[in-house]
Amino acid sequence: MSDLREKGYSEEAIALEIEEAAQLAEPGLVWPENWPAAQVFERCEWTVHIGMSKPYFQDISSREIESVCRLMRIPVADRAFVLDSVRLMANAAAPILNEDCG
Numbered sequence: 001m002s003d004l005r006e007k008g009y010s011e012e013a014i015a016l017e018i019e020e021a022a023q024l025a026e027p028g029l030v031w032p033e034n035w036p037a038a039q040v041f042e043r044c045e046w047t048v049h050i051g052m053s054k055p056y057f058q059d060i061s062s063r064e065i066e067s068v069c070r071l072m073r074i075p076v077a078d079r080a081f082v083l084d085s086v087r088l089m090a091n092a093a094a095p096i097l098n099e100d101c102g
Contacts, residue, residue: 007075008086037085040068046085046097057097060090 004014021035030038044065047058065086069079 009073013073034085036072036074037082038080038087039072040065040072041086041089043068043072044055046090057094059094 009017011101017035018041041060044060046060047064049058062083066079066083067084069082074082
C-alpha cells in the first residue's frame with residue numbers, strides 16, 4: 001500500500017484497489033505486478049469490424065490504452081509495461097472472442 005502512496009495514489013483510490021483485489025482473492029488469479037494492466041484491459045474498448053456475417057474483434061488501440069492509463073492515473077513510468085501487457089492479453093483474447101462470434 002505504501003508503494004501506491006509513493007506513486008501518488010489518493011487514499012480513495014487505494015481503498016478502491018484494496019476492494020477490487022479482495023474480489024479476486026483466489027491465489028494466482030492475477031499477479032500483483034499485473035494488476036494495473038488487468039484493470040486497464042478490463043476498461044478498454046476493442047476495435048471491432050462489422051462484416052456481412054459477424055463482427056471481428058481486431059485489437060485494442062494504443063490510443064485507447066494510453067487514454068485509459070491517463071484516466072486511471074497509471075504512473076508514466078509504468079505505462080510501457082501496461083501497454084505491452086494489455087497488447088499481450090488482447091492478442092490472447094482475440095481468437096477466443098472471434099471464435100464465439102460465429
